[in-house]
Amino acid sequence: MSAKSEVEMLNKHPAETEIGLNSRIRHTELELLHALLQSIDYGVLVSGLDRQDIIANRKLSQLFGINAQEVVNTDPDSVRAYAISRVKNKEAFVSLLERAYADPLLSSTDEIELEGEPQVILRRFTAPVYDKTGNPTARLWTFLDITETKALRSKLEEQLDHAAGELLAAQKKAVEMEKLSTAGLLAAGIAHDIRNILSAMQIDLHSLPPEMANTVQDHLIRFSTLTHRLLAFSRPGMVERRPQSVNEIIEGVLSLIRANAELHGVTIHLDLATDLPSITADFGQMEQLFVNLCLNSLQAMDGNGGTLIIRTRRVRDWIEVKFEDTGTGIAPEILGRLFDPFFTTRCNGIGLGLCSCKRIVEDHGGEILAENSMKNGAVFTIMLPAMLFPEE
Ligand SMILES: Nc1ncnc2c1ncn2[C@@H]1O[C@H](COP(=O)(O)OP(=O)(O)O)[C@@H](O)[C@H]1O
Numbered sequence: 001m002s003a004k005s006e007v008e009m010l011n012k013h014p015a016e017t018e019i020g021l022n023s024r025i026r027h028t029e030l031e032l033l034h035a036l037l038q039s040i041d042y043g044v045l046v047s048g049l050d051r052q053d054i055i056a057n058r059k060l061s062q063l064f065g066i067n068a069q070e071v072v073n074t075d076p077d078s079v080r081a082y083a084i085s086r087v088k089n090k091e092a093f094v095s096l097l098e099r100a101y102a103d104p105l106l107s108s109t110d111e112i113e114l115e116g117e118p119q120v121i122l123r124r125f126t127a128p129v130y131d132k133t134g135n136p137t138a139r140l141w142t143f144l145d146i147t148e149t150k151a152l153r154s155k156l157e158e159q160l161d162h163a164a165g166e167l168l169a170a171q172k173k174a175v176e177m178e179k180l181s182t183a184g185l186l187a188a189g190i191a192h193d194i195r196n197i198l199s200a201m202q203i204d205l206h207s208l209p210p211e212m213a214n215t216v217q218d219h220l221i222r223f224s225t226l227t228h229r230l231l232a233f234s235r236p237g238m239v240e241r242r243p244q245s246v247n248e249i250i251e252g253v254l255s256l257i258r259a260n261a262e263l264h265g266v267t268i269h270l271d272l273a274t275d276l277p278s279i280t281a282d283f284g285q286m287e288q289l290f291v292n293l294c295l296n297s298l299q300a301m302d303g304n305g306g307t308l309i310i311r312t313r314r315v316r317d318w319i320e321v322k323f324e325d326t327g328t329g330i331a332p333e334i335l336g337r338l339f340d341p342f343f344t345t346r347c348n349g350i351g352l353g354l355c356s357c358k359r360i361v362e363d364h365g366g367e368i369l370a371e372n373s374m375k376n377g378a379v380f381t382i383m384l385p386a387m388l389f390p391e392e
């Protein structure tokens with residue numbers, strides 16, 4: 001039975017409730033209602049529209065430390081003054097009281113904290129009590145002790161925050177790991193290159209005819225450029241968007257990737273459109289994007305050689321960049337999962353490369369798509385918004 005009907009029953013003069021009931025049933029029913037009201041976990045108070053308190057239950061007495069009988073028999077202003085003295089935020093407590101008695105139709109709920117230790121927080125609820133014809137005749141107030149629930153909730157929230165924090169840290173670490181592993185892969189190729197450079201230098205040093213001096217110097221420059229590029233790639237940089245030439249970034253990436261391509265027996269062809277508008281992009285992120293796609297292609301052509309073609313062209317207001325390889329291609333059933341974090345089919349893969357590619361492309365307002373080429377390899381297409389009105 002709802003609180004509303006309890007109160008209706010209890011408020012009615014006995015003569016009114018007798019209609020159709022014998023007095024024994026009525027008596028039992030009233031007793032039941034009374035027992036119910038006394039045993040529920042809510043503090044209950046019902047007052048008339050004239051603010052005179054009509055019913056208060058035992059729980060209300062416990063919560064506010066005032067006898068239920070006293071609440072009903074004492075003048076309401078002094079009961080309220082006492083209640084106000086018991087709560088912390090008196091203004092908010094009085095405010096709802098005033099609003100509720102000014103507007104007989106108001107329903108509202110809030111939280112109130114009691115004075116003193118230990119902390120007690122109550123959820124206060126008020127609503128009109130209606131008569132048979134639907135007019136408000138009284139006002140119901142309930143108070144529920146939610147201290148424990150609240151403490152539990154904040155503890156849970158704290159735990160949740162903590163877990164979310166840990167997840168974020170793990171994610172960050174994983175992304176760093178991916179970058180490190182990419183740098184590691186690049187380093188393998190570059191080490192190979194460096195060995196070649198050094199062995200060339202050894203020959204050079206043996207016979208050092210003057211005309212070879214320039215070659216030695218060229219090798220040294222190449223050596224230091226490569227190590228610098230590798231270090232710059234591995235370092236987590238500040239994200240900074242500037243006008244960039246996609247073609248230039250690709251040509252730069254090629255110097256990082258060439259040694260790896262040679263190791264894999266892969267030929268790289270560039271088919272770059274001239275007069276391509278710039279893009280607004282972070283250089284480091286674009287480099288990471290292209291290196292990841294190149295390395296994936298090289299890995300897909302592992303051992304068997306092949307060709308990687310990188311194309312750029314303008315398509316309306318977009319710059320399209322395509323990486324087309326002659327590798328294994330992508331099984332149709334995994335096409336939809338390639339960009340998921342940690343999805344990998346390689347035994348030493350981490351599965352974050354394409355996930356970070358997608359994030360980078362989308363951060364730049366673009367899109368990335370994976371499909372199979374006619375030649376059974378894979379094609380990754382990136383669309384990036386062209387900068388049509390170069391900034392001053
Ligand atoms: N060019 C490609 N050709 C074929 N499969 C590819 C290619 N690029 C990516 N994949 C597939 O997508 C998966 C996820 O790639 P990625 O996110 O870079 O993670 P990882 O390289 O660590 O496996 C790879 O394991 C591979 O199955």
Ligand SMILES: [Mg+2]
Nearest residue numbers: 292296353354
């Ligand atoms: Mg990868």
